[in-house]
Amino acid sequence: MILKEYKYELGKIERGYNNRSLYINVGDNTIKEKEVTQFMKDKFIGGKGFGLWYLWNAVTPETRWNDPENEIVIAHGPVAGITQYPGSGKSLVVTLSPLTHMPMDSNVGGYFGPYLKFSGFDALELQGKAEKDVIIYIDGNKGIVQIMESDIEEKDSHLLSEILTERFAKDEEDKKNISVVSTGSAADHTLIGLLNFSFYDIRRKGVRLKQAGRGGIGTVFRDKKIKALVVRFEGTKGNLNNPADQGKINRTGIKLHKEICDLDDKQNRMRKIGTANIIEVMDEYDLLPTHNYKFGCHKDTYKISSDKFQARVTQGLPDGCWYGCSLSCAKAADDFIPETGPYKGQKVIVDGPEYENAAALGSNIGVFDRDGVLELNFYCDTYGVDTISFGTLTAFVMECYENGILDKEKTGGLELYFGNKEAALELLHQMSRGEGFGKIAGLGIRRMKKIFIEEYGADADFLNDIGMEQKGLEYSEYLSKESLAQQGGYGLTNKGPQHDEAWLIFMDMVNNQIPTFEDKAEALHYFPMFRTWFGLMGLCKLPWNDIAPEDNKYTDEPAKIPEHVQNYVDIFNGVTGKNIDKHELIVQSERVYNFQRIFNIRMGYGKRIHDKTPYRSMGPVTEEEYLSRQERYDKQLKELVGFDPEGKTTQEKMAALRKYREEQYERLTDAVYKRRGWTMDGVPTIEKLKEIGMDLPELIEVVKKHL
């Protein structure tokens, strides 16, 4: 049953912009177009910038994630939808997060973003709450938007996306023109729900899913009673952006295609195995989160190493999540047969594993079992559960279980010790059904800590040390103990501890390229700004530095991959006809980055106290951890701390190390805030806002209360 239909004039994209967006309120079935203004394009560029701007205007400091006025905004960006440069089909999803109560942003592949753009819109705002489950359909060729009541019983993404692709495609050939956004059954019962963005895999003849994973966006989606979004667009070509200089874009893309063709096999093997190529590398450098981030390697890692996955997941042909991505990190295991749960015994496609999934669902919870990781991966995706939050919170639960904070009585019989694959899977199935301990775990680590402390009498200090969350969001999967810069890379972020702002471990710990606080602060300025830019454009980060030109190591700043930075300048200018350089690129990001920081402050967060991190991210919390790397820590005490470990107890040594490391983090925070133009409390100064052209009255009003 169609609840509302809206017809619109088809338009033409001009230099990367439609100059209009689509607003849908599922509460009162309003559908309307909004103008994308020059102001928006100048200050916020697109993608995540547009998402944050629309969200800012939709909410107040009192708005909670489950209030009707909270929005989910999906936006791509001016460069998105070009088919020539790898990684150009991303959507950025923004909402107030149920985990952090602040703006969340998540970057996702699949065809929805480009098809939304080709259908005529630079962003899609979803507001309100429907009474009954609804499906929203956009026909980008006919110019029709419909809100319809859902008649679909199925609750999980792999089925929903398949059913809807079948329903809206004219025939087999047309399926590639459909993209579905959906979540799964667990998004109804947990705060860690994600959104799956689909694309049709013409070679496998199956629907594939890419995830906007972080921060509970799927939970908000279901709270609005949205079952799915469907877009259909027929007629994709390489020039639909009507760019200012198509030839420049083509040549820049071909240059990178050739580089990937020649070098990927020698470098990161992204085409062969994708991000999972680093599993054993992380293990080798003691960086692979193991047993809730206690350790960085494990004797059984070989059981989940990339070659084990390669044997299972690669069908011989690499595939990308948008046209033209020759880096092709997307992988799938088809004909996978789960051994548990509602889809037990059925043949399914598992998208992945990504490195993050192998670490989160493997080493971090002690499951050194390839097919176990794949099964957890499949169920997380189809239930709509963020694999990173699930893995990290399950690791936390397991450590609590092994320390007697939890027991079988409290978990309803689940023996959640490290390595118990069956218990981890059952926990996940409980999240899908909204039952038992799964319901508690699905609240995330921050809320679990509160429950365990208040109701189970757990030691608050211990839980705060080992609970790997910050700002309410679970950590992603890298061990940051031995890299101060990466501790900042996680802690000094806008949305919470996710490595998409800065990944500095090798620069810092392995190559020692950023030894001083100032060096680290410069890196924690440059890289978060540079990486923010991908989210303004609708781009993927991977083709920036998961492939590098052969002569990159001889350049002045190899870590920045200067030639690729210039590629990005060229494709932006090629699409928009503007004439930015690599410096203006950073300023574009700074505007949005500082805006997001101020948005956090407006919501009651975003200050120095919120940038503090759990000690597990900085050093050994337990004697077990200290003793496992005693030689390393004793040496550091002697050489760095000026504390003679000779004759001291482990506890004394741990205390001295902790004092030192926590001081280091504070000094790093000082240096980073200074470099970013913020006060020592983490508030952007008015001077800084003027410098970057963001001294907007509504921003000044927020920051001046905190200066």
Add this chain to the structure above:
Amino acid sequence: MKVLRKNPEQCIECHACENTCSKLYFKEENPEKACLRIKETDSHPQITTCTQCGVCIDICPVEAINRDKNGIVRIDKKKCVGCFMCVGFCPELAMFMHDDYIEPFKCVSCGQCVKACPTGAIYISEE
């Protein structure tokens, strides 16, 4: 299968082949729009031609490149989304692009260039 093959030592760099090709396919004599290329070097010219190997078939994300019943690798321009991955991944560097077009183009072993060549530097081989 017909394949365009070459004898670079016979080539006199007259570019008649390129001009014939571009005239046939794009209605203008422009070596930058030819489906084969003659590059002048210090020794024998370098002749770039398609071997019909078909690497591009698997590279194409939309299955717009296929081998026809005669074994010739052809591009379906209607299906092509202009990503140019095939250009970057061609082992012979024989998949071409030009700023005037949003699709790549390649040799289909039609043999017209062979007729134009005065020295036999290129020829059609039945393989």
